[in-house]
Amino acid sequence: MSPPKGEMILVTGGAGYIGSHTIKALLSRGYEVVALDNLSVGHREFVLCEEFVEADLLDREALERVFREYPIRSVIHFAARTAVGESVENPEIYYYNNVVGTLNLLSAMRKRGVEEIVFSSSAAVYGDPEQIPIPEDHPKRPKSPYGRTKLMMEEVLADYARAYGIGYVALRYFNAAGSDPEGVIGEWHDPETHLIPIVLEAALGVRDYVEIFGTDYPTPDGTCIRDFIHVVDLAEAHVLALERLREGRASPAYNLGTGVGHSVRKVIEVCREVTGREIRVVEGPRRPGDPPALVADPTKAEQELGWEPRFTELEEIVATAWEWMLKLYGHR
Numbered sequence: 001m002s003p004p005k006g007e008m009i010l011v012t013g014g015a016g017y018i019g020s021h022t023i024k025a026l027l028s029r030g031y032e033v034v035a036l037d038n039l040s041v042g043h044r045e046f047v048l049c050e051e052f053v054e055a056d057l058l059d060r061e062a063l064e065r066v067f068r069e070y071p072i073r074s075v076i077h078f079a080a081r082t083a084v085g086e087s088v089e090n091p092e093i094y095y096y097n098n099v100v101g102t103l104n105l106l107s108a109m110r111k112r113g114v115e116e117i118v119f120s121s122s123a124a125v126y127g128d129p130e131q132i133p134i135p136e137d138h139p140k141r142p143k144s145p146y147g148r149t150k151l152m153m154e155e156v157l158a159d160y161a162r163a164y165g166i167g168y169v170a171l172r173y174f175n176a177a178g179s180d181p182e183g184v185i186g187e188w189h190d191p192e193t194h195l196i197p198i199v200l201e202a203a204l205g206v207r208d209y210v211e212i213f214g215t216d217y218p219t220p221d222g223t224c225i226r227d228f229i230h231v232v233d234l235a236e237a238h239v240l241a242l243e244r245l246r247e248g249r250a251s252p253a254y255n256l257g258t259g260v261g262h263s264v265r266k267v268i269e270v271c272r273e274v275t276g277r278e279i280r281v282v283e284g285p286r287r288p289g290d291p292p293a294l295v296a297d298p299t300k301a302e303q304e305l306g307w308e309p310r311f312t313e314l315e316e317i318v319a320t321a322w323e324w325m326l327k328l329y330g331h332r
């Protein structure tokens with residue numbers, strides 16, 4: 001079935017990493033999209049749809065204007081601050097942007113009778129896992145203000161669903177990685193804190209070395225284990241979640257990961273293989289707040305959404321990240 005004409009999807013945070021890849025996926029399926037972003041961390045040139053509004057979720061008037069001006073049927077909500085460490089140092093930014101910003105968005109939606117929202121959540125809602133892989137009903141004990149904002153908003157959405165009939169799906173991402181294989185958009189954070197781009201910057205010579213945060217974890221090689229999921233697979237899951245939501249068949253939350261974990265040392269090894277370059281490694285202390293292992297149980301998303309990640313090998317994920325990085329830094 002082709003998407004209905006004259007109805008638009010509002011993508012907040014559409015200039016960000018996962019938002020821009022999701023817009024690309026929506027456009028390829030024929031959806032009409034309007035992107036909203038305050039460009040605090042996003043990149044205007046990553047927005048591939050024609051309609052773009054530069055606005056902040058804290059600006060209620062601007063938000064209401066967007067809903068008046070465009071025939072919005074559904075919202076996919078990415079706009080948020082996402083750095084765990086920063087959220088510990090400066091929680092106020094997180095509670096305003098992620099919580100108040102989302103409340104403003106929901107109130108603008110309600111004013112116009114918009115009742116579908118796909119929400120960007122995170123594995124950070126779980127905190128230290130009691131079991132691996134992690135199912136959706138695992139206890140939620142977030143360890144950072146960032147994780148708490150995501151959990152709070154899931155709870156707000158559940159209350160709004162009961163009271164006001166808002167339909168929602170929360171997608172809990174594990175470690176988003178990789179870039180658009182066509183090289184049009186990609187991962188670009190400033191400052192960069194994520195493992196794969198940091199390792200690739202070391203391969204490129206943009207950094208002198210990569211520091212491993214902790215080598216004494218209770219894991220086979222002593223380093224943390226993460227479940228890396230390709231951003232294109234995440235984008236695909238948003239389209240599927242929106243479709244299930246419209247059919248009234250969506251669950252409140254889905255884990256998005258491959259179900260396979262890789263250690264930090266393994267990631268560095270794969271980056272060496274893919275790039276064919278030297279990567280200097282320095283072993284450092286643990287980074288506070290890092291759980292030893294985070295691996296998704298993605299069964300529910302596979303069964304209910306019919307979601308099947310295309311990029312199941314770490315090599316493939318790293319290869320798309322590397323192609324993008326070569327482009328970003330002009331083929332050093």
Ligand code: UFG
Nearest residue numbers: 082122123124193194195198211212213224226264287290
């Ligand atoms: N790491 C290093 N050296 C680095 C950077 C990272 O050893 O220079 C390690 C980290 O200690 C961690 C792993 O690599 O063990 C992955 O770290 P990232 O910063 O890439 O990702 P996180 O797992 O910390 O964070 C991700 C998302 C967050 C989300 C979190 C859930 O980026 O948004 O998962 O816990 F909140």
